[in-house]
Amino acid sequence: MFSNFDFDVIIRSLPYLFYQGMTFTLLLTALATLGGIILGTLLALMRLSGFALLTVPAAAYVNLMRSVPFVLMIFWFYFLVPYIGQWVTFSPRPMQVGAFASCLVTFTLFEAAFFCEIMRAGIQSISRGQVAAAQALGMTYPTVMSYVVLPQAFRNMVPVLLTQTIVLFQDTSLVYVISVTDFLGAASKVAQRDGRLVEMYLFAALVYFVISLAASGAVGLLRRHIAIIR
């Protein structure tokens, strides 16, 4: 059944697919994960602070992000980010924001909501006794958080955070809605130019599958290595 398929097209387009497409995909995944974890941790601390002034906006943010279709968010931010930039910098014209920056902002803000819930569970998994012990030693809230609670919460949650990152890696393909050339976008372009849809999409699926599966396996191995000895 593969007799009239041309798998050579894949080989010919490899440099383009990986050098342009995969670089974008991986860079977006890595930076959005990093930004999402930082912002998500701050949101989690807000949600757990006990001050309505902080908990309510954080909870509202998380719930909003989790109730809106992601594709819609990508669209929305693509058109909105230039105007937010204009507003923040008091510039007279909408800010020139590249597609990558726009995607990065969207993914970071969106993923932060999910990382927030993961970090919140992580922080809550640390016993109150640990906090009490740290406080009894005279540590202030920022010290307790940065040296006692967050390092433990983070280590407990690394497997879950990385699993979420794998989901994020697959979700980056949604940037096709604003015609950005990520890995899938690159494959798509070649497929349409050469009329080799089946070959290219098959190959793209295979690449996503192999990377995700390998990453899941690595997370499993890591889980055993970083567990805190109790």
Added chain:
Amino acid sequence: MIEIVGLGKWYGPTRVLTNCSTQVGKGEVVVVCGPSGSGKSTLIKCVNGLEPFQEGRISVDGVSVGDPKTDLPKLRARIGMVFQHFELFPHLSVIRNLTLPQIKVLHRSADEAKEKGKRLLERVGLAAHANKFPGQLSGGQQQRVAIARALAMEPIAMLFDEPTSALDPEMIQEVLDVMVALAREGMTMIVVTHEMGFARKVAHRVVFMDEGEIVEDAPTADFFVKPRSERARLFLSKILQH
């Protein structure tokens, strides 16, 4: 040095402490005992402000604990506390457990903190375990590390919240030995414990609590020989049988 006057505390509508008053002088060792749920732990957690209270006042070395203007972290840094479940930081090595609070709270240099930490580990007989993680030590060893961690802050007083009740019987003595040595050196201590042998050996006074009240506050000898209240007599008869 520690003065508790008319202390009252509620958890929501439930009253947990009623009009508790006592004082602990410099170098004095006071054992707090009583049936479980009598408010002993809550009482000593009020002393360093880990638990807020609604009524009365506590002052430590002249500093009022309940005063909202009091810098609680600063005050806590001067009062050592040892917990029932040790509460060592499991993600840090034993020596890091001792140096981190010295560096972050007292702003000691890393070298100075390490030096101090090693001396204290030696003192509790655990110098060889400095680079292990808490999870690799036995309960008794962990509790001794916890005592060393508190001592590294050079506290003016030490609070012990049932330091041996989570330990296997064969490990209780090694922890008590460290505490006895500390008491004999003149450390001011409030110890919540059921270890009546320890109380007899080193306590100057025994405070007996029941249902959130201080029922009896007497010199150790008097408490064991002729407790005034029926409740204390009953408690002693139960606890001294074994």
